[in-house]
Amino acid sequence: MNVMGDVLIPAVVFFGMYHIIKLISEHLLKRKLIKAEQYDKAGILEPPKSVSEEGNKYPSLKWGLVALMSGLGFIIIEVMRLVNPNLIDYHNAVLPIGILLVFVSLGFLIYFFIMNGRKKQ
Template sequence: MKSLAPFIVMIAILISLSVIIVVITNYNLKKKILNKENIDDKMYIILNNLTGFNTEMLKWGIILLFGGIGLIVLEFLPHDENTPLPYGVMAVFVALGFLTYYFMMKNQKK
């Protein structure tokens, strides 16, 4: 498990960089669209699609939060090297993250 730490950190850095790049490019695109004088219906559709990114960030934030909680639980849970227990614990916590996001979105649409 200790040899996975640098790999996980690199993945987290790459994901963070990609999220930052997407947020900056979406902001620049919205700014250019709003600075244009004549905005037609197609532009409003593009603007509405760009605002859906906030729920994507929420989803991945919740999933990563629950994944981190799963890793913390695994640190304190005694287990053998050859047991599939860590995979099951991580799967359960990531699934809880997905379910939490699903129920949050379901309640928000009501």
């Protein structure tokens, strides 16, 4: 096994254990506070933090644009591979990942500009 795996696996295990213990301890603490009728300290009566209504108004548009641009990115990758097979090697997949990330980012940017245009109107 390589050195990265020797460090990464225990780190992930301990990170997961830490979060599970933290989740359980917070639950038990809130339960004790609720039983002691200390609702304000437990934080259960606070309204949830609302997301901007305008930003959450068109979630299907956002994910539709991201899916469209991701598909377009995959098509561009495949066309580039068919035109020049030596250009994209799937064993060294940095270029295809870069192309895909650029297209996904373009999808989010298009959504951002559409939403900013609607706010100004």
